[in-house]
Amino acid sequence: MKILLTGGAGFIGSHTIIELLYAGHSVCVVDNFVNSSAEAMRRVEKITGVSIPFYQVDIRDHDALSAVLDQHPVDCCIHFAGLKAVGESVSLPLEYYENNISGTLVLVDVLRKHGCRNIIFSSSATVYGDPAVIPITEDVSKGKCTNPYGWTKWMIEQILTDLHTADPSWNVVLLRYFNPIGAHPSGLIGENPNGVPNNLMPYITQVAAGKLECLHVFGNDYDTPDGTGVRDYIHVVDLARGHVAALQAVEKNVGVEIYNIGTGKGYSVLEIVKAFENATGIEIPYVIDPRRPGDIGTCYSAPGKALAELGWKAEFDIEDMCRDSWNWQKRNPNGYVSD
Ligand code: NAD
Ligand code: UFG
Numbered sequence: 001m002k003i004l005l006t007g008g009a010g011f012i013g014s015h016t017i018i019e020l021l022y023a024g025h026s027v028c029v030v031d032n033f034v035n036s037s038a039e040a041m042r043r044v045e046k047i048t049g050v051s052i053p054f055y056q057v058d059i060r061d062h063d064a065l066s067a068v069l070d071q072h073p074v075d076c077c078i079h080f081a082g083l084k085a086v087g088e089s090v091s092l093p094l095e096y097y098e099n100n101i102s103g104t105l106v107l108v109d110v111l112r113k114h115g116c117r118n119i120i121f122s123s124s125a126t127v128y129g130d131p132a133v134i135p136i137t138e139d140v141s142k143g144k145c146t147n148p149y150g151w152t153k154w155m156i157e158q159i160l161t162d163l164h165t166a167d168p169s170w171n172v173v174l175l176r177y178f179n180p181i182g183a184h185p186s187g188l189i190g191e192n193p194n195g196v197p198n199n200l201m202p203y204i205t206q207v208a209a210g211k212l213e214c215l216h217v218f219g220n221d222y223d224t225p226d227g228t229g230v231r232d233y234i235h236v237v238d239l240a241r242g243h244v245a246a247l248q249a250v251e252k253n254v255g256v257e258i259y260n261i262g263t264g265k266g267y268s269v270l271e272i273v274k275a276f277e278n279a280t281g282i283e284i285p286y287v288i289d290p291r292r293p294g295d296i297g298t299c300y301s302a303p304g305k306a307l308a309e310l311g312w313k314a315e316f317d318i319e320d321m322c323r324d325s326w327n328w329q330k331r332n333p334n335g336y337v338s339d
Contacts, residue, residue: 007081178262183328190328219291235316262301
C-alpha cells in the first residue's frame with residue numbers, strides 16, 4: 001500500500017517507516033518538525049537505504065497538505081502528528097486542542113477530497129482514565145482523562161468514529177498505545193525529548209549518562225506490589241510493527257476497530273530501574289518523591305485482540321527495551337544534534 005505518515009519524523013513514526021518499508025509498502029511523510037528534525041529522516045534513509053519523500057508541512061495547512069497528496073496519492077494515512085507533553089498540555093490547553101484536533105479535522109478533509117478514506121490513529125491508553133478493569137481490554141469504557149492532551153486523544157477517537165457513522169466507506173483503526181520505550185537496535189534513531197524528560201525511561205537513560213543526578217520516583221504508596229506505579233512498557237519496534245499489522249484491518253474494511261498495543265505485562269518503576277541496571281551494568285540512584293498529580297497506580301493491557309485478529313504480538317522483552325534505550329542515549333548524547 002501507499003501510506004502517508006503524518007508526524008513521521010517523530011519517535012514512533014520514524015520507527016514505523018522502517019517496518020512499513022521492510023513489509024513492502026511505500027511511504028510519504030509530512031511533519032512540521034515542531035518536535036523532530038530532518039536529521040531523523042536522514043537516519044531512517046541510512047538504515048533502510050531508501051530515499052523517502054518527506055515534506056516540512058503542518059497538517060493544519062490545508063493547501064500545503066493538498067499539494068503533497070496531489071503529488072502522492074495514498075491508500076491509507078497513519079496519523080501520528082500531534083503535541084504530546086502531558087504537563088505542557090495543562091498549561092497550554094488551547095494550543096493542544098488547536099494543534100491536535102484542528103490538525104486532524106484538516107487532515108481528514110484533505111484525505112477525503114483525495115479519495116483516501118482509511119486512517120490509523122495514534123491513540124493512547126490514557127483514554128481509559130483510571131481503568132476499572134486490569135488488564136484493560138478494548139471493551140472497557142473510556143474514562144475521564146486528567147489532562148488536555150489525553151482529552152485530545154479521547155475526542156479525536158470520537159470525531160473519527162462519527163466520521164465513519166456519517167460515511168461508512170471510512171475505515172478507522174484506533175491504536176491505543178501503552179508505554180513505548182526502547183529504540184532502533186542500530187542506535188541511529190530513538191526518542192529525543194526536549195529539556196528535562198517527563199517520561200521514565202528517557203529520565204533513567206539521562207541519569208545513566210550523568211546528565212541528571214538521580215531518578216525521582218513519583219510515589220511508593222500505590223496499591224502495587226512495591227508501591228510504585230505499574231505500566232505496560234513496549235519496545236518501539238514492536239509498536240511500529242503493530243501499525244503494519246493494523247493495515248490488515250484496513251484491507252478487511254473493518255469500519256471502526258480499536259486495538260490495544262501493549263505487551264500485557266506490567267512493570268513497576270523499581271522493576272524498571274532493576275531491569276535497566278541488569279541490562280547495562282549501570283547503577284541508577286533514586287529518591288522517593290510524592291505522587292505526580294494525575295498519575296494512576298496501575299495500567300497494563302490485555303493485548304489478545306490484536307493477536308487474534310491481526311496476528312500481532314510484542315516480541316521484545318524488558319531487557320531488550322532497556323538495552324536499546326541505553327544504546328541510543330549513549331551514541332547520541334545530544335539526540336539528533338551532533339556535538
Ligand atoms: P513525537 O513528538 O516524537 O512525534 C510526533 C510528530 O508530530 C513530531 O515529529 C512533530 O514534529 C509532529 N507534529 C506535531 N504537530 C504537527 C503538525 N501540526 N503538523 C505536522 N507535524 C506535527 O511523538 P511520538 O512519541 O512519536 O508520538 C506519536 C503519536 O503517538 C502522537 O500522536 C502521540 O500523542 C501518540 N502517543 C505517544 C505515546 C508515547 O508515549 N510516546 C503514547 C501514546 C500515544
Ligand atoms: N515516573 C517516575 N519518575 C519519573 C517519570 C515517571 O517515577 O521521572 C513514573 C510515573 O509516576 C509512572 C511511570 O514512571 O508510574 C511511567 O511514567 P511515564 O511518564 O513514563 O508514563 P505515563 O504512564 O505517565 O504516560 C505515558 C505517556 C502518555 C500516555 C500514557 C498512556 O507519557 O502520553 O503513557 O498510558 F498517555
